[in-house]
Amino acid sequence: MNFSESFFLNTILLITTILILAIPCCTCTSLNTITPDQPLKDGDVLVSTRNTFALGFFSPSNSNNRYIGIWYNKVPQQTVVWVANRDNPLINDTSGVLTVNGQGGLILHGRNRNSPLWSANVSVHNTNTSMAKLLNVGNLVLLDQNNTAQNLIWQSFDHPTDTMLPFMKLGLNRVSGLDWVLTSWKSKDDPGTGNYTCLIDPNGYPQFFLNLGRVPKWRGGPWTGLRWSGVPEMAPPKFILNVSFVNDPDQVIITYGILNDSIFSRMMVDESGTVHRSTWQDGARQWVEFWSAPSEWCDNYGRCGPNGYCDPSDASKFECTCLPGFQPGSPRNWELRDASGGCVRKRDAHVCGNGEGFVKIAHAKLPDTSVARVEMGLSLRACEQVCLKDCNCTAYTSANESRDGDGCLTWHGDLVDMRTYSGAGQDLYVRVDAITLDYNQLFSYTR
Incomplete structure (x- = not known):
């Protein structure tokens, strides 16, 4: 091989090496489950079967803090619907790991593994069979899996933050005392527990309230059999959801089932103290408000x-x-x-x-x-x-x-x-x- 041929080959090899090194190396991993042997690290995402929802680490706009949250995976505008460590973020830290621990529980920790930032606060007998997965409705569940069945240990739907998704509950279990309440973010940049809550007050004849602290700001009223008394927009046939309201000795709850699963609809309470029901429109590429309250004097x-x-x-x-x-x-x-x-x-x-x-x-x-x-x-x-x-x-x-x-x-x-x-x-x-x-x-x- 003469000098010119050798120079040409070395030049091609050098250029090829530079191009390979220039290609960004993505360490992001898409997971189906979280297990003791397969944790979720910052940069990984846990996706639901139909790719409708994703769970992973995120930072709100104008913030470097890291949170574990669930968002719509098919909506280009990131819309977070649930946050685990809302009051205890990782501050300027990407070392977070969400994993199933030695007791079969779901925990989040940073560099210090002995001091969890958040946990599902549960434990099981057989720790090797615990796994977490994200359901297509946006519910993060912790399961105890054996040869014959999967037993539910914990679910994020029992611990809502500011958003109510279809098939979630809002209300009170009178037997266990479990209370399904929506609580606003502190601000658009801080998902910490805010001042506004949406709840069903079980006293007298149960009704829907938006409170500032413990003071009523807006009242949706009692359930009339068709809608909340103070939400006329829910009247059929315009309403896009199938609503179920139960008021018996065991519980007082409301759930919404979506009539068309291709529609993304959510109800949330924002940091300013307004309740919104909105749907995502692909054509407009934005959330379009269906109703909100309070909207007038x-x-x-x-x-x-x-x-x-x-x-x-x-x-x-x-x-x-x-x-x-x-x-x-x-x-x-x-x-x-x-x-x-x-x-x-x-x-x-x-x-x-x-x-x-x-x-x-x-x-x-x-x-x-x-x-x-x-x-x-x-x-x-x-x-x-x-x-x-x-x-x-x-x-x-x-x-x-x-x-x-x-x-x-x-x-x-x-x-x-x-x-x-x-x-x-x-x-x-x-x-x-x-x-x-x-x-x-x-x-x-x-x-």
């Missing part, structure tokens, strides 16, 4: 005080109005558009054994049912008689509007956090004195 809890209701239909008028038979508790404050003091029964109004009756408030969001009473199996007519015989009963309505008005829901005190809608809502019947009853009947007739 009338959505704020107790906007018009006790025995007042909010009507946003006429922007030129004060949105607060006293219920029939009531008057502002402070006329001066009312003139200043401060309705926080609410309304009181009109003077000399007798509502017990003096020809009293009920006036219908149409298209209403039902009042707070925290201390309301319910008796299922009664018709609306029977419910009226029950309320009429009790002088302390201030209002009544049907408990379930999906079954021809089945069930009797009654209030026995102030009516709080009411509003009306233009084309949705229920009929609420408010107790009034004989004079107010005659006036409303005459007004309805002449109108």
Whole structure:
């Protein structure tokens, strides 16, 4: 081989070597399961069978902290739906490992393996058969696998963060005490436990709340048989989800089943204290809002005080109005558009054994049912008689509007956090004195 041939071959070899070295080396591994022998390291991802969801390490925008989270794998805009170590991140550290430990539990640790950053806080007898996998619905499960079956040890669906996915539960197990609650992030850059929570309050007649700390900010109201009283957008046939609500001695829960599994839909509470229901649209390449709350003044809890209701239909008028038979508790404050003091029964109004009756408030969001009473199996007519015989009963309505008005829901005190809608809502019947009853009947007739 002469000099020119040798030089040419060496040059080709050098160029080839440079090109090979220039190709980035990806250490990212896609896993199907996490086991004691196969942990998930920073850079790896655990994917569901249909590649719908992925679990791995991530950093929010404007943050170098590392978290273990679940996100939509088919949505180009990373949308995190669950975070494990939300209050204990790895700070500027990519040494994190999620693994099944010697007790068969699921733990996350950094460089110090003796001090876990997060754990599923469970243990099993046979540690060699534990494995974690990500289901197609976005649920991370820890399983005890034997020759005949897979037993569920732990699941992320029992520990939601800020997002409710289809087939998750929201509510309370009255037997075990397990509470399924959504809690906002601290900020867009910090998934730590925030100030806002979405929950079902089991007191009285259970209802959906958004709280700031322990203070109600917005109330979705009780379940009407078709929807939450304060979420008219859920009314069929427009709604895209199949909803199941259960209220029995063992539990009070709501779950949503997606009618079309090609649709990605989620409900979440954000750091500003707003609940959103949105769906992903591939064409627009963005999340499109289906409904949100609170979205207007009338959505704020107790906007018009006790025995007042909010009507946003006429922007030129004060949105607060006293219920029939009531008057502002402070006329001066009312003139200043401060309705926080609410309304009181009109003077000399007798509502017990003096020809009293009920006036219908149409298209209403039902009042707070925290201390309301319910008796299922009664018709609306029977419910009226029950309320009429009790002088302390201030209002009544049907408990379930999906079954021809089945069930009797009654209030026995102030009516709080009411509003009306233009084309949705229920009929609420408010107790009034004989004079107010005659006036409303005459007004309805002449109108």
